[in-house]
Amino acid sequence: MTEFPGFDTRAIHAGQDPDPATGAVVVPLHLATTFKQDGVGGLRGGYEYARSANPTRDALQALLASLEEGTAGLAFASGLAAEDTLLRTVCAPGSHVVLGGDAYGGTFRLISKVVSRWGVEHTPADLNDADALRAAIRPGSTRVVWCETPTNPLLNVADIARTAEIAHEAGALLVVDNTFASPYLQRPLTLGADIVVHSTTKYLGGHSDVVGGALVVRDGDLAEQLTYSQNAMGAVSGPLSDWLVVRGIKTLGVRMERHQANAARIAEYLTAHPAVSRVLYPGLPDHPGHEIAARQMSGYGGMLSFRLAGGEEAALRVCERARLFTLAESLGGVESLIEHPHRMTHASAAGSPLEVPGDLVRLSVGIEDVDDLLADLEQALG
Numbered sequence: 297m298t299e300f301p302g303f304d305t306r307a308i309h310a311g312q313d314p315d316p317a318t319g320a321v322v323v324p325l326h327l328a329t330t331f332k333q334d335g336v337g338g339l340r341g342g343y344e345y346a347r348s349a350n351p352t353r354d355a356l357q358a359l360l361a362s363l364e365e366g367t368a369g370l371a372f373a374s375g376l377a378a379e380d381t382l383l384r385t386v387c388a389p390g391s392h393v394v395l396g397g398d399a400y401g402g403t404f405r406l407i408s409k410v411v412s413r414w415g416v417e418h419t420p421a422d423l424n425d426a427d428a429l430r431a432a433i434r435p436g437s438t439r440v441v442w443c444e445t446p447t448n449p450l451l452n453v454a455d456i457a458r459t460a461e462i463a464h465e466a467g468a469l470l471v472v473d474n475t476f477a478s479p480y481l482q483r484p485l486t487l488g489a490d491i492v493v494h495s496t497t498k499y500l501g502g503h504s505d506v507v508g509g510a511l512v513v514r515d516g517d518l519a520e521q522l523t524y525s526q527n528a529m530g531a532v533s534g535p536l537s538d539w540l541v542v543r544g545i546k547t548l549g550v551r552m553e554r555h556q557a558n559a560a561r562i563a564e565y566l567t568a569h570p571a572v573s574r575v576l577y578p579g580l581p582d583h584p585g586h587e588i589a590a591r592q593m594s595g596y597g598g599m600l601s602f603r604l605a606g607g608e609e610a611a612l613r614v615c616e617r618a619r620l621f622t623l624a625e626s627l628g629g630v631e632s633l634i635e636h637p638h639r640m641t642h643a644s645a646a647g648s649p650l651e652v653p654g655d656l657v658r659l660s661v662g663i664e665d666v667d668d669l670l671a672d673l674e675q676a677l678g
């Protein structure tokens with residue numbers, strides 16, 4: 297159903313034709329691990345064993361490909377499982393990876409602590425400094441430029457089209473982690489990226505009840521290699537997870553609209569608050585990435601970070617005093633969350649070039665009534 301132009305129409309229908317056997321309007325949850333063959337090798341619809349393919353996962357994969365305007369989507373057990381499969385498919389001993397200076401902590405840990413043991417080297421770089429990026433790239437051995445935009449937790453914005461150009465000049469692939477924006481706000485494959493990565497745990501699932509990951513590509517060879525790895529490495533998502541992500545995606549558009557409307561109000565409120573020294577939200581005109589974000593995104597999203605004039609102590613106090621904002625890791629669900637990246641999500645980056653400041657607080661702004669969210673921040677900062 298990729299022929300429908302509208303994003304919200306595709307979110308509700310792509311990959312989700314009514315079940316041919318029963319007419320069920322909702323994609324069936326297929327728990328079967330194996331499928332009856334009509335004679336040896338006589339597969340029905342290509343299904344034999346559920347690691348290789350499962351109809352519920354196929355629905356999600358078709359949906360993801362449609363939303364990201366790719367040709368193939370692949371679902372995994374988590375965002376990091378997707379990343380691991382990707383890195384071990386496109387890299388080999390001697391390969392080199394350039395990653396943005398404040399990539400997700402788990403991505404940095406995977407590249408620097410795990411994949412590195414197989415002889416894959418990495419260099420962090422400021423992706424918005426074209427000279428620094430070119431200097432970090434080692435033509436011939438850089439296989440991947442890893443870009444996250446907006447970043448977690450500093451909300452830096454990278455120019456996807458320009459980063460793609462620089463990566464491609466050196467024969468490297470551009471990977472974009474699109475978890476923060478979601479395909480509703482940004483479609484990196486249309487801007488020159490080769491591979492989109494998602495933690496579907498976040499906005500795509502959207503209800504804090506499923507862990508999952510995905511890759512989406514356009515290139516046929518990449519699709520074939522990654523599909524082979526998905527089966528050969530086996531880090532596939534389970535059918536219940538797939539089903540929950542399909543269900544979550546149906547409301548992605550309306551959720552994102554509310555997430556970002558609430559985040560914009562909160563950004564404005566925090567900007568004027570004397571206890572706050574800086575608000576990091578790409579929707580603010582003084583944000584260094586505002587113009588690029590306005591060009592390559594259709595909105596600024598629901599994630600926002602801010603720094604406290606009173607330093608780390610003050611940041612910890614706000615996190616502890618918040619009540620409606622739940623003190624918790626993760627993001628992208630309907631409920632608002634607050635966290636201290638330096639001690640929580642990004643603790644694994646301590647002492648590395650990717651360390652984040654202690655006075656920083658990150659909000660995942662949910663879809664509650666914004667006046668209640670503002671009142672909670674008012675009492676927490678008071």
Ligand SMILES: *Cc1c(COP(=O)(O)O)cnc(C)c1O
Nearest residue numbers: 374375376400448475495497508
């Ligand atoms: C959460 C997250 C990941 C990792 O995904 P998991 O589903 O937790 O494995 C990767 N990138 C970003 C930006 C994330 O927020």
